[in-house]
Amino acid sequence: xxxxxxxxxxEQPPNQVPRLVATWLVVTxxxxxxxxxxxxxxxxxxTG
Amino acid sequence: MALSFLDRxxxxxxxxxxxxxxxxxxxxxxxxxxxxxxxxxxKSALVAHFETSLTAIGVIFSIAIVMLGLSAAVLGTWVExxxxxxxxxxxxxxxxxxxxxxxxxxxxxxxxxxxLGYGFIGGIGLGIGYISPVSTLIKWFxxxxxxxxxxxxxxxxxxxxxxxxxxxxxxxxxxxxxDPSDPTSVASGGAVTSLFVTLGIVYFLVMxxxxxxxxxxxxxxxxxxFDAAAVAAKPMVSTANxxxxxxxxxxxxxxxxxxxxxxxxxxxxxLEQAAPMIQDFFRVDGVSSVAPATAAGFVAFLxxxxxxxxxxWSSTSDYIGRKxxxxxxxxxxxxxxxxxxxVGHTSTVIFVLVAAVILSFYGGGFATVPAxxxxxxxxxxxxxIHGRLLTAWSAAGIAGPLIINGFLDARGTxxxxxxxxxxxxxxxxxxxxxxxxxxxxxxxxxxxxxxxRPHQADEFVEGKV
Numbered sequence: 001x002x003x004x005x006x007x008x009x010x011e012q013p014p015n016q017v018p019r020l021v022a023t024w025l026v027v028t029x030x031x032x033x034x035x036x037x038x039x040x041x042x043x044x045x046x047t048g
Numbered sequence: 049m050a051l052s053f054l055d056r057x058x059x060x061x062x063x064x065x066x067x068x069x070x071x072x073x074x075x076x077x078x079x080x081x082x083x084x085x086x087x088x089x090x091k092s093a094l095v096a097h098f099e100t101s102l103t104a105i106g107v108i109f110s111i112a113i114v115m116l117g118l119s120a121a122v123l124g125t126w127v128e129x130x131x132x133x134x135x136x137x138x139x140x141x142x143x144x145x146x147x148x149x150x151x152x153x154x155x156x157x158x159x160x161x162x163x164l165g166y167g168f169i170g171g172i173g174l175g176i177g178y179i180s181p182v183s184t185l186i187k188w189f190x191x192x193x194x195x196x197x198x199x200x201x202x203x204x205x206x207x208x209x210x211x212x213x214x215x216x217x218x219x220x221x222x223x224x225x226x227d228p229s230d231p232t233s234v235a236s237g238g239a240v241t242s243l244f245v246t247l248g249i250v251y252f253l254v255m256x257x258x259x260x261x262x263x264x265x266x267x268x269x270x271x272x273x274f275d276a277a278a279v280a281a282k283p284m285v286s287t288a289n290x291x292x293x294x295x296x297x298x299x300x301x302x303x304x305x306x307x308x309x310x311x312x313x314x315x316x317x318x319l320e321q322a323a324p325m326i327q328d329f330f331r332v333d334g335v336s337s338v339a340p341a342t343a344a345g346f347v348a349f350l351x352x353x354x355x356x357x358x359x360x361w362s363s364t365s366d367y368i369g370r371k372x373x374x375x376x377x378x379x380x381x382x383x384x385x386x387x388x389x390x391v392g393h394t395s396t397v398i399f400v401l402v403a404a405v406i407l408s409f410y411g412g413g414f415a416t417v418p419a420x421x422x423x424x425x426x427x428x429x430x431x432x433i434h435g436r437l438l439t440a441w442s443a444a445g446i447a448g449p450l451i452i453n454g455f456l457d458a459r460g461t462x463x464x465x466x467x468x469x470x471x472x473x474x475x476x477x478x479x480x481x482x483x484x485x486x487x488x489x490x491x492x493x494x495x496x497x498x499x500x501r502p503h504q505a506d507e508f509v510e511g512k513v
Binding site: 016019020023024026027030031033034035037038039041042043044045046 | 064065066068069072073075076079203206209210211212213214254257261339341342344345346348349351352400
């Protein structure tokens with residue numbers, strides 16, 4: 001996931017995987033909640 | 049300076065910074081400002097609280113959308129110069145204060161304060177927030193700009209999906225007399241006040257995730273394996289840069305403005321009347337075979353396709369090109385509108401699927417346009433150019449409802465009509481799409497006289513120009 005064509009800085013940042021996971025979770029969990037609630041409200045379209 | 053961390057120079061990524069941290073930073077902004085499309089949840093509560101008309105409450109949303117277009121157009125150059133972090137921070141401050149001032153207006157029964165707060169101040173937050181991550185995403189993803197901006201702008205659609213059920217649940221928590229499952233139940237003004245305060249605080253905190261995560265790539269950075277020459281060799285992709293001031297002098301900008309205006313106007317034609325429309329299309333002898341709950345399900349189904357289209361079609365444009373994807377939105381869109389008008393009433397399956405694909409093109413049109421701008425005008429001030437282009441959205445927000453409501457009002461009241469009553473409006477939308485199709489066909493690469501000289505972009509960021 002880390003793209004870089006220039007030479008690496010000696011003070012390279014630490015492993016970013018935890019930050020990536022945490023950041024993506026903050027946005028995907030609410031989005032999943034919204035999608036779930038929307039899909040629930042779509043159901044009558046196919047059952048009604 | 050306490051706020052110096054917002055400066056562009058403090059947001060340059062150190063080597064090794066993952067570019068995959070940028071899309072969630074952008075999503076943190078767009079998921080919050082996407083709430084603007086969930087205002088219908090508390091409309092009836094505000095009508096009852098202020099003892100006013102639905103139109104007077106609808107003005108709140110109208111002011112916000114007009115301010116979105118105006119602030120994106122006017123402040124776009126500042127957003128480019130100040131950088132994404134400062135822009136996102138400003139957006140969070142405006143958006144959150146809009147909610148808090150709006151809450152004060154509801155609590156004190158001063159509707160003008162809601163206009164000022166949520167509409168005017170919040171609307172500025174919408175405009176700055178909408179364009180704040182676009183330029184940065186395009187710079188981090190030169191190989192997949194459609195994918196990157198599609199993810200962010202999908203968030204704007206997703207924000208409404210989150211805010212609608214969340215607002216209902218929060219109002220139920222603040223008002224025990226409110227039943228979110230009962231469409232006739234109305235929450236108290238106090239519950240909406242508390243909702244506004246809660247949303248203002250929560251959105252500010254989530255947007256801070258974007259503020260503290262976003263970074264711009266160091267000068268000269270490119271992703272591993274990226275071949276700029278190969279990208280530039282594609283038809284309709286330029287390596288030259290055009291300033292926002294020059295962009296609006298080019299015919300390409302106004303062709304794209306027309307394309308966006310027509311695509312949005314046509315989509316709003318369906319969105320505006322989705323629930324009564326499906327009931328009217330299947331009405332025989334005054335009785336519709338589509339129940340209100342089914343119609344509500346249809347509206348939710350459309351919102352899913354609107355959101356998915358933003359990501360799927362924008363990402364697809366990275367492979368098939370921006371101009372061809374708009375040929376699809378507008379050309380296939382015309383065919384689908386004709387189908388809807390002529391055979392839509394024969395089957396609910398046909399009606400639902402055709403409308404859903406039309407709405408996916410509507411969303412796709414929003415999400416693909418930043419990458420189209422990048423292809424034509426370069427990355428130099430693409431955010432500012434995008435901001436100016438969003439005035440097409442504001443204009444379509446007025447034109448779309450005017451067209452559809454104008455035709456339908458002449459026939460009767462939506463919810464009591466039949467399929468044939470919609471045909472004039474739908475065929476008008478076909479003509480609107482045809483105008484957009486023609487404008488897209490006329491788009492050619494920008495003339496060299498509008499290009500900036502080399503290093504102009506660096507001097508702009510450094511404040512020398």
